[in-house]
Amino acid sequence: MDLMLLAAEAEAAVPKWGIFVDVEGAISGLLTTLILTGLTYYWITAARAGRNIPSIRRLPGLDAITEAVGRATEMGRPVMLANRRDGLGDVETFALWGYLSHAATLAAQYDTRFINLTGSHLVLAVNEAVIQQAYLEAGRPDAFNQDDCRYFPSNQWPWSSHCAGIIMRERPAALLWVGSWSGEASILPEAGSQIEAIQIAAVTTTGQLPFFIASCDYVLMSGEVYAASAYLSKEPVMTGTIVAEDCAKLLLMAIAVLGALVEIARPASQWMTNLLKF
Amino acid sequence: MNMDPLIMLEAVGTIAVLSYVWKENAAYRFFEFTAIGLVAAHSIVQTWNNYLKPTVRDRMIGDGEWYLLIPAAIGLLYYTRVMDKKFSWLARYPISISIGYSIGYSLAYSPRPFLKEFRNNFASFGHVNDYIFLLVWLLVVFYFIFTLMKKTKKTLRVTGAITRCLIMIYMGVLFGTSILGKFSRLLGRYQFLLRDWLRLI
């Protein structure tokens, strides 16, 4: 019974605040949203006004995309970008479009075949538009081949088996894995390394990272994935959102240190923890 | 040996798919394409039988919820993507609605579990592990700050290297634990082949 009692004790009642729903974190969640939006807005305006905002550090995986597309061109083999399970509303998909438009533009400029695999027919609709736009911007709208934007249902293993088959049959020289992945991460990058493709992964699922690290040449992890996607747009406004995100991280660190100091000064008071529990 | 045709089919399929390890081949390709056709059909069949048909039958016709025709009409705009180019922009409507909808959800709900974990960082300091935990947490959060890390500063370089090591420790832990999970999947297949099909064990 001990454990259950402990659990019951730890769950302090949540006070109800006016018209807001009375679940834990309703108000603090709202504040988080507002603070982050505020910070983002501030840095965007700063960037728009042309003020000097901090620059982003180089992310090695990004330069590698250009290099990889270049090598694919030399070898006369295609470039492939794959994403399986992220749906239309998932945040990973928003990042995916950044990579997609960058890689497709490069492929169009270098006159290299570009294959895109996706597991969602709704995302496919957007992907096609993004790639078409990239070819248009590169001045080669006629080179866009709709048959290279491929959809097949996102059911994990059928999708992966088809993807693994395509890798072996089409032998792309450059492979980009973007978004969130699950168990198939222990097969697909290794299949790619067997055909000696340059592989770049931008992966948001931390649990699958070790497999990408073992098989890929470059891996963008955690927040890097989104930062890189925004960075690829080369617009100062986008950089502004990353600066805002970094400010938020510094703020978090400060709160954590402060909370720790309070807790050390007055042990077992949980003063800060409870203060933030609204 | 179990001669049930479905078990036989499954066993042949199992061996064919496993043969990918050796080389991509026609038997593998057969099951690969079959599976794609199958799951594509299955997702249509399931949505049709378990969702669309009952909803139209019970809710629209049964309960008279005819307003469902409005989302249906908007949903049909998705098909303009595969029709004439002149109309394909209409698909942006359902797309932007559903993206907006999910954005609203993540703006509202995603901070809550995050805050719960964050608060735990400084919940108690009774044990040396709590200090280590906070320190590691701080280092890793700091590592993923993109605008500060000018690689020239020596202190930053050193903390960066330490943090990378910590991340690699964690990656190793993940690799070590999940490789065992992969083994158990293969063991499951062995059990099927040897026990359910060949009846050897």
Next chain:
Amino acid sequence: MLRREVPAVLTTVMAIFVFLSAMLFPLEEMKILARTDSLLQFMGNMALFLGGINLFRLHSRNIKKKREYWPFSLWLLAVFVFFTVLGIVKGNNDPLYKGLYDALIVPVNASMHSISAFFLCSAAFKAFRIKNLDSIVLMISAVWVMLASVPIGEIISPNVGIVKDWLLAVPGSAVARAMANGLFLAGFAATLRIFLGLERRHLGQ
């Protein structure tokens, strides 16, 4: 205007609507979200044939142009049509449908996943080299945890398991949490970029 601005505004309006319904008690009491959830579900499910159409388009073109492996495309379409018709006519609880589905899908699901056991071993052989500090650390912790996760670790020394549990619970969890927090913030920023209309790639811009 109808092509670009209205959809962009629609995204933001929808987001604000959901946000307020999730945040404000009166709106939640009215079950606004539960109702719109079902409308949106209906809207999304209307697209059920879109995937099939795309698949059909690609593979029928493969067949028409006699691209490499076109007979497999033909087979794929045959399977697709057969199961769609069978499933819609007879329902997905039909014994033939269910039996064939299981017999064909289970080997792909289960065997494909077990291939990873082989691939991970070759990946470990190639990647775990004592090249630099990072890869040394990666290798040592992976090997340690592998040993500790099976009874051999226990046979070597009980401390093997204790160190593994510690690695998992303290530094490992801290790294995991920090990365998840970073991911949350970055993902949130990406969400805000769409919310504020800065990023409109989904609208073809």
Next chain:
Amino acid sequence: MFWRKLLNIDSKIIYVVVGLALLLPVIKPVGMPVSISEEYTRRFYNYLTDIPKDAVVFFDLSFRETGEAELGSSVLPAFELLQKRGVKIVCGGQWQQAPFFMQSRLEKKAEEIGSVYGVDWVNIGYKPGGTATWRAMMEDFWKGAAGVDCNETKFDELPLMDRVRKLDKETFAAIVIWQAGTPGSGTWMQYAPDIPLLAVYMGGIGGNARYLRSGQVQAMIGGMQQAAEFEIITDCLGDATGLLDAQSLAVLVVIAFIVLGNISWIMVKRQDSLERSS
């Protein structure tokens, strides 16, 4: 040279050796000693035995056939443990497959220990629709679950379901999830954070250990080893204990390959530098 050959060894040889290492113990198990982990298995067991008699627990079976060997093996002992103590169980799942194929195994177990379907336990089966469906069940369990169990028996005919009107902390003393990936415990952490959550993870706990610390999960086990420990602690021996031998041998083989790989790498590098200097 031998070392160079070893370094560039054909992957297929590795596959054969690993395949055999896993195969042999399946045919002839050895029976390795297992000791119980306090932090995970014991805690998990204690939590289950502390659940008050006559409470209702929700079993979320979120895995597919591939997880049967590892996850399935701890479902039955947990089921037996709770049922024998008079705790009621409602099974369901966020994945299509497990609630379906576990039903026959649960029925067999129930018959063995004398539990009555509909009174002591119910399996509501898989409900499509993702998180929206679970949210609906939090409002109204019957409506959200479409009012039928996995065999399409109406809830009216199952006395236990009278007590289950809402998916909330008043109804359920705990949720136990067996998860092989996503969707999984994330659903409960986000939408039902106040119901105590216990988790069984496939392939080891990995990155999920942090939830134990933050209290989002009350107790957890993961991987074949802890599944075997759980079988032993509940005295309900099954698959996991036997398959553990195979894993042990395979681990030794992998480690041997890693060591050989490094030795050959060093030897080749040394020889290369010798050749260069001469």
